[in-house]
Amino acid sequence: MAKELKMTFTLDNEKTKTLNLPNPRADVTADDVRSFMNSAVTKNVFDVSGAKAASAKSAVIRSTDDEVLF
Numbered sequence: 189m190a191k192e193l194k195m196t197f198t199l200d201n202e203k204t205k206t207l208n209l210p211n212p213r214a215d216v217t218a219d220d221v222r223s224f225m226n227s228a229v230t231k232n233v234f235d236v237s238g239a240k241a242a243s244a245k246s247a248v249i250r251s252t253d254d255e256v257l258f
Contacts, residue, residue, distance in 0.1 A: 195221065
């Protein structure tokens with residue numbers, strides 16, 4: 189089963205930006221992700237067409253299964 193961490197930020201232009209991280213650590217916690225996202229906002233590490241990340245909106249781990257048909 190493949191997993192992906194999807195982190196969504198609200199930008200200062202009211203739009204959102206989602207960052208996808210494949211294969212997150214098995215022991216990653218909500219506090220780990222929240223801390224990273226808040227740090228990214230504070231340090232202004234993202235610039236999306238001139239917009240900066242204003243806040244952490246959400247984070248989810250998505251699991252997917254491939255079903256082989258043939």
